[in-house]
Amino acid sequence: AQRVTQPEKLLSVFKGAPVELKCNYSYSGSPELFWYVQYSRQRLQLLLRHISRESIKGFTADLNKGETSFHLKKPFAQEEDSAMYYCALGTTSGTYKYIFGTGTRLKVLA
Amino acid sequence: EAEVAQSPRYKITEKSQAVAFWCDPISGHATLYWYRQILGQGPELLVQFQDESVVDDSQLPKDRFSAERLKGVDSTLKIQPAELGDSAMYLCASSLAQGGAGTEAFFGQGTRLTVV
Numbered sequence A: 001a002q003r004v005t006q007p008e009k010l011l012s013v014f015k016g017a018p019v020e021l022k023c024n025y026s027y028s029g030s031p032e033l034f035w036y037v038q039y040s041r042q043r044l045q046l047l048l049r050h051i052s053r054e055s056i057k058g059f060t061a062d063l064n065k066g067e068t069s070f071h072l073k074k075p076f077a078q079e080e081d082s083a084m085y086y087c088a089l090g091t092t093s094g095t096y097k098y099i100f101g102t103g104t105r106l107k108v109l110a
Numbered sequence B: 001e002a003e004v005a006q007s008p009r010y011k012i013t014e015k016s017q018a019v020a021f022w023c024d025p026i027s028g029h030a031t032l033y034w035y036r037q038i039l040g041q042g043p044e045l046l047v048q049f050q051d052e053s054v055v056d057d058s059q060l061p062k063d064r065f066s067a068e069r070l071k072g073v074d075s076t077l078k079i080q081p082a083e084l085g086d087s088a089m090y091l092c093a094s095s096l097a098q099g100g101a102g103t104e105a106f107f108g109q110g111t112r113l114t115v116v
Helices: none
Strands: A003-004 A011-015 A019-020 A024-026 A031-037 A046-051 A073-074 A083-090 A098-100 A105-110 B006-007 B008-015 B019-024 B031-037 B046-049 B052-056 B065-068 B075-079 B087-096 B110-113
Touching: A003 A083, A003 A098, A003 B046, A011 A031, A019 A105, A098 B046, A105 B065, B006 B087, B008 B019, B019 B087, B031 B075, B046 B075, B075 B087
Parallel strands: A011 A105, B008 B110
Antiparallel strands: A003 A024, A019 A073, A031 A046, A031 A083, A083 A098, A083 A105, B006 B019, B019 B075, B031 B046, B031 B087, B046 B052, B065 B075, B087 B110
16 A cells, blocks of 8 residues: 555744754655645645755755655754645656645644 | 646535546647545546556546546546535646656646535
């Protein structure tokens, strides 16, 4: 089965603390993983994708195929990071489609 | 910057009525997606187009939902008749190609449907 699991609905951290948003996936093919973010009153937008191995707004994510995980990390949280974060799986076999997790709301407290 | 356009932003309709949503993808994007997002859940794919052809509608409740993209550009999603359980955010997204190499999907603002 193709599935994305985000176990935390809500994650609260203090400003300056490290952040880790968890994402696990289930997929038998070669996965493509993404993190999308939705800030208050804005549309869903791409934060980063595993294939680029980039760091966006201080966030990084490493694809761990052994643990089927793609956790999102940031060493020092900022208040403007408060948003809804969705992990997404791109399926590369058959029709390419995006499967989203249920999302984690990150609250960064002052 | 080019964006995916959706209308209306909000729609309130009575149970058993028909409702339609419109999406205009970013120019040149061949792939168009319609997602439904129920409160507290992630987006769930309803239908996916490649140009004007449906490539995945396995999760579309075809007894009441229909979607078209006649000229391979803009798209309409229709519900007839609407049911209370259809209340959700309906998101449209588009991408340049049908996946691969980390293809990014660009999302519209969504249409918030409330069925009363």
